[in-house]
Amino acid sequence: MSSNVDPPDNSLAGDPSELPFDPPGSVRVTEELRFRYNDDRRPIVNQYLRSHRVGKGQHGEVWVCWDLNHNRREVAIKAVKRNNPRAEKMNLLRRRNLPASSHTPLTDKLGSLEQKIRKEIAIMKKCRHGHIVRLLEVIDDKLNERIYMVMEYLSGGEIKWRNEQSQPVLAVDQCRRICRDIILGLEYLHYQGIIHRDIKPANLLWTEDRQMVKITDFGVSHFSYAQRLAAAGRGQVDMDNPNDPILLDDSDLSKRAGTPPFLAPEVIAEYTSTEPSPSVSASATSSTLLSSKSSTHINSSGTIRGSTIPHRQPITKAIDVWALGVTLYCLLFGHIPFRAADSSEYVLYNIICNNNWEPDETMGCDAVATGGRWPDPDCPGFPVMRLLDQFLQKDVSKRITINDAKRYSWFLSDILEPAEWLRQTSPNKSDIVMVTEKETEKAMTTVRFSWGWPQRLTHGISSLLRNVRPKRISPHRSRRNDDDDGENCFITHSSPAVSVPHPKSSSARTSTHDTREKGKRRAVRHALRNDSTPNVVHRRERSIEEKKKGLAPLKIKPAASSSEPTSSRLITRRGSEPFDSVGSTRPSSSRGKEEKNGRSPMRTPSDERTRHRFSLSSMKYWRSQTTHHTRSQTPSQASSPLDSSSLGSSQDKASQPLAPADIAVRRSDEVLRHHGREYAQSSRIHDADTCGGLTAARRASSWGEPMNYAEEVTSLTSGEHDGLDDDALFLGAGGVCNDPSTLTTNLPIGLGHVQPHPRIADEPLRHPQPERLYIGPGMYHLFYENSPCDAAGAPGPSSSSVHSSCASGCSGRCGGRSVQLRSPMTSPSPLQQVAYESDLNQTSEDEFDDDLDSDSSFFRDTHRQRQRQEAVLRAQVDRLYLDDEEEEEEDAPIEVKRRRPSLSVTAASPPPLSNFTHEFPMMMRNPSRSPARENLGYYEQSMLRS
Numbered sequence: 001m002s003s004n005v006d007p008p009d010n011s012l013a014g015d016p017s018e019l020p021f022d023p024p025g026s027v028r029v030t031e032e033l034r035f036r037y038n039d040d041r042r043p044i045v046n047q048y049l050r051s052h053r054v055g056k057g058q059h060g061e062v063w064v065c066w067d068l069n070h071n072r073r074e075v076a077i078k079a080v081k082r083n084n085p086r087a088e089k090m091n092l093l094r095r096r097n098l099p100a101s102s103h104t105p106l107t108d109k110l111g112s113l114e115q116k117i118r119k120e121i122a123i124m125k126k127c128r129h130g131h132i133v134r135l136l137e138v139i140d141d142k143l144n145e146r147i148y149m150v151m152e153y154l155s156g157g158e159i160k161w162r163n164e165q166s167q168p169v170l171a172v173d174q175c176r177r178i179c180r181d182i183i184l185g186l187e188y189l190h191y192q193g194i195i196h197r198d199i200k201p202a203n204l205l206w207t208e209d210r211q212m213v214k215i216t217d218f219g220v221s222h223f224s225y226a227q228r229l230a231a232a233g234r235g236q237v238d239m240d241n242p243n244d245p246i247l248l249d250d251s252d253l254s255k256r257a258g259t260p261p262f263l264a265p266e267v268i269a270e271y272t273s274t275e276p277s278p279s280v281s282a283s284a285t286s287s288t289l290l291s292s293k294s295s296t297h298i299n300s301s302g303t304i305r306g307s308t309i310p311h312r313q314p315i316t317k318a319i320d321v322w323a324l325g326v327t328l329y330c331l332l333f334g335h336i337p338f339r340a341a342d343s344s345e346y347v348l349y350n351i352i353c354n355n356n357w358e359p360d361e362t363m364g365c366d367a368v369a370t371g372g373r374w375p376d377p378d379c380p381g382f383p384v385m386r387l388l389d390q391f392l393q394k395d396v397s398k399r400i401t402i403n404d405a406k407r408y409s410w411f412l413s414d415i416l417e418p419a420e421w422l423r424q425t426s427p428n429k430s431d432i433v434m435v436t437e438k439e440t441e442k443a444m445t446t447v448r449f450s451w452g453w454p455q456r457l458t459h460g461i462s463s464l465l466r467n468v469r470p471k472r473i474s475p476h477r478s479r480r481n482d483d484d485d486g487e488n489c490f491i492t493h494s495s496p497a498v499s500v501p502h503p504k505s506s507s508a509r510t511s512t513h514d515t516r517e518k519g520k521r522r523a524v525r526h527a528l529r530n531d532s533t534p535n536v537v538h539r540r541e542r543s544i545e546e547k548k549k550g551l552a553p554l555k556i557k558p559a560a561s562s563s564e565p566t567s568s569r570l571i572t573r574r575g576s577e578p579f580d581s582v583g584s585t586r587p588s589s590s591r592g593k594e595e596k597n598g599r600s601p602m603r604t605p606s607d608e609r610t611r612h613r614f615s616l617s618s619m620k621y622w623r624s625q626t627t628h629h630t631r632s633q634t635p636s637q638a639s640s641p642l643d644s645s646s647l648g649s650s651q652d653k654a655s656q657p658l659a660p661a662d663i664a665v666r667r668s669d670e671v672l673r674h675h676g677r678e679y680a681q682s683s684r685i686h687d688a689d690t691c692g693g694l695t696a697a698r699r700a701s702s703w704g705e706p707m708n709y710a711e712e713v714t715s716l717t718s719g720e721h722d723g724l725d726d727d728a729l730f731l732g733a734g735g736v737c738n739d740p741s742t743l744t745t746n747l748p749i750g751l752g753h754v755q756p757h758p759r760i761a762d763e764p765l766r767h768p769q770p771e772r773l774y775i776g777p778g779m780y781h782l783f784y785e786n787s788p789c790d791a792a793g794a795p796g797p798s799s800s801s802v803h804s805s806c807a808s809g810c811s812g813r814c815g816g817r818s819v820q821l822r823s824p825m826t827s828p829s830p831l832q833q834v835a836y837e838s839d840l841n842q843t844s845e846d847e848f849d850d851d852l853d854s855d856s857s858f859f860r861d862t863h864r865q866r867q868r869q870e871a872v873l874r875a876q877v878d879r880l881y882l883d884d885e886e887e888e889e890e891d892a893p894i895e896v897k898r899r900r901p902s903l904s905v906t907a908a909s910p911p912p913l914s915n916f917t918h919e920f921p922m923m924m925r926n927p928s929r930s931p932a933r934e935n936l937g938y939y940e941q942s943m944l945r946s
């Protein structure tokens with residue numbers, strides 16, 4: 001048998017390093033959470049850089065992190081949610097498994113998770129002892145309802161006490177040293193009025209050198225007011241008398257908490273019958289009745305009469321002593337002393353309460369003879385068996401106290417100067433911990449407990465918006481933190497009120513960097529799924545190269561090969577998704593696979609997500625439409641933007657399977673047609689005031705996101721480009737289309753009525769590009785033309801020339817961006833391009849917010865293999881993003897958003913509005929915020945710049 005620890009070093013006995021130490025400093029409570037990634041894409045919370053996960057508890061995970069402010073010292077961070085419905089359910093289930101008892105409902109009510117965390121923190125904050133894991137800081141993330149407990153890191157890990165065969169792996173001497181450390185820790189806790197209630201090997205952690213063990217996990221610990229009084233006024237309250245009535249005041253103690261095999265009889269007495277069950281009798285071989293010290297009474301029947309134990313014993317700190325006894329037994333023998341054959345808790349409790357324990361013939365991995373349950377005094381196992389006997393006394397009044405255990409001969413046997421050791425380790429040397437009720441209340445600050453209506457409101461809003469994709473927050477909205485290793489860092493206050501800077505922001509906690517990082521992650525995920533990634537990257541790089549060389553600046557020129565069968569005007573998105581044009585983010589291969597597998601393309605998670613966000617009215621409408629919907633488009637018409645992209649070869653296109661009808665496309669097209677029909681029936685289609693036949697609201701409703709859409713429209717028109725999504729690029733209705741006069745037949749009804757706005761068409765623009773600005777039903781339609789117009793801004797070539805010049809697809813440079821125009825011929829509806837959502841959008845909601853919204857914590861781990869794959873792509877993607885970031889510094893003239901109909905236009909400073917007088921209907925929605933004239937100025941400005 002091998003041991004997992006170093007052999008005991010007796011020379012250390014009495015060494016000062018064994019003595020409890022008191023690390024300086026008090027526990028910090030931080031209410032500000034800054035979340036970001038470092039260059040290696042490791043998450044950083046405040047100054048803690050995440051390393052690896054060391055454990056997962058019921059309520060959260062524990063991660064090793066480096067404290068960047070303290071020379072990268074290692075700390076353990078336990079991230080817990082304030083509320084964890086899953087854990088609560090588990091608790092309920094566990095309780096349901098227990099037999100009904102008249103006391104059960106009262107006695108088994110564990111506090112809420114929140115209460116437990118508060119208590120755990122309050123207790124840990126006060127503990128400063130060498131054998132207690134030290135809490136260093138509490139980060140209170142109010143917004144996400146998470147608590148990060150920063151603790152000292154015990155790299156030695158949990159005590160391994162048995163092998164696969166349930167044989168002990170520790171030597172007896174090691175068991176003694178471990179047990180002695182626990183005694184010191186418990187002595188301190190009890191002295192402070194704290195009952196741990198969950199002493200077990202799993203809650204004992206080795207230091208790095210495995211010379212010391214520390215107690216951790218105060219999740220069910222109890223602070224006893226009575227014990228505190230006792231500590232404050234020793235001599236007035238006899239704490240060693242468990243029958244002291246004041247102890248019974250601690251009603252919380254009567255709640256069953258801890259780990260079943262380690263629970264003391266007095267804790268579980270009410271769940272047991274006084275008569276042993278058959279399995280109890282069968283498993284017992286010999287027993288004693290309480291008085292093990294005298295070793296007088298052994299029941300020949302092999303059972304213990306429960307009736308001889310006081311029916312209801314007080315629950316005191318002695319429960320820790322019992323648990324310590326069980327722990328020592330485990331360490332010595334490699335298995336637990338009380339076991340139920342059928343793993344039933346009820347049977348186990350009966351055994352604990354009614355049966356005696358039995359030792360093996362030898363103990364420890366060094367196989368020291370025990371001498372049986374009642375060994376001779378000469379036997380080496382005698383002191384140990386006797387100690388166990390005193391630890392595992394079912395009668396509380398006869399159980400050994402920690403104070404006595406500390407002085408027990410076996411523990412002092414390897415201490416060089418026992419008297420000095422006892423003196424030095426006495427808790428009298430420590431200040432008495434005073435955990436007041438108020439302190440417990442304040443343990444985690446006042447977050448949820450003074451949750452007033454303004455916060456509720458803000459919280460509600462932020463919860464609602466959590467489903468919305470995060471939007472880029474401009475640097476001027478976030479405070480930039482420059483003091484952190486030069487890394488980009490945007491502070492997100494955890495205070496809800498501070499953290500929701502703008503209602504259209506999907507998540508107040510999302511910083512620019514965070515959003516970008518998510519975009520990157522999704523981009524990487526997409527790349528992992530996308531076979532064509534290398535090509536895509538290559539294309540992107542080529543584009544960058546071209547840009548660097550200054551090719552085709554600010555000019556749109558035909559890029560598609562003449563062999564292309566259809567005219568192709570495509571707007572290529574720029575921004576965080578570096579791979580492809582809007583439509584190409586979803587590889588046709590995967591679409592083909594979907595079709596082959598018979599999977600409905602309408603069931604993508606992104607669709608699901610969108611569907612969940614439908615408004616009721618749009619749901620109704622959509623339901624009615626889908627029942628009789630038949631798709632009228634031909635396959636060629638339905639080919640994807642990828643197919644029609646000028647970037648792909650004609651062979652590629654031919655080999656690519658047809659794009660499936662996407663629910664989003666269908667929905668959008670349906671709505672478009674529906675409203676288009678209405679619009680067509682209207683006799684006022686040329687009326688500027690009704691040019692929104694397909695109004696923003698209607699189009700928005702087709703997306704089920706009226707608010708977002710409206711906001712986005714507003715933001716577009718008001719020039720708040722900085723708030724737009726970086727990665728949610730959309731090209732849809734109202735995006736870019738060709739000359740309506742020549743393409744009417746190919747357009748859905750709604751867009752078929754796109755007309756040059758009577759006023760705008762005649763208005764000379766002050767810039768050669770674009771030539772004209774059309775206002776179609778409900779949206780803007782830009783027309784870029786190849787030939788520049790004259791300096792006076794006279795209208796450029798005719799519509800037909802526009803079309804012909806772009807018949808084979810246009811692409812080029814526009815304001816430093818790669819811009820392509822997409823022809824409606826290949827995509828009957830601009831909305832169709834929604835169909836080509838990135839695979840990235842197939843991520844689940846959880847994945848989308850995988851860091852902060854996971855059930856357990858933001859520290860959710862990713863699959864290792866995946867990480868390796870990601871690492872390969874990371875460099876490429878980062879490089880691309882680097883480029884994007886550089887680009888961002890410039891004024892981005894055009895940004896076309898996917899997923900939501902939007903067109904983002906940015907400009908450094910809007911020109912004075914002189915000529916542009918038309919007021920867009922959507923601007924009227926919020927005139928105070930976005931005066932139409934101003935907006936048009938922005939818009940015009942952008943067009944001029946591009």
Ligand SMILES: Nc1ncnc2c1ncn2[C@@H]1O[C@H](COP(=O)(O)OP(=O)(O)OP(=O)(O)O)[C@@H](O)[C@H]1O
Pocket residue numbers: 054055056057058059060061062076078133151152153154155157158202205216217219
């Ligand atoms: N300070 C620490 N240093 C090293 N490892 C730790 C530390 N704290 C916890 N761990 C490890 O993390 C694991 C999970 O810790 P946690 O306290 O969440 O466990 P748990 O007791 O199962 O939790 P819970 O009581 O919430 O169910 C532990 O089993 C332990 O191995």
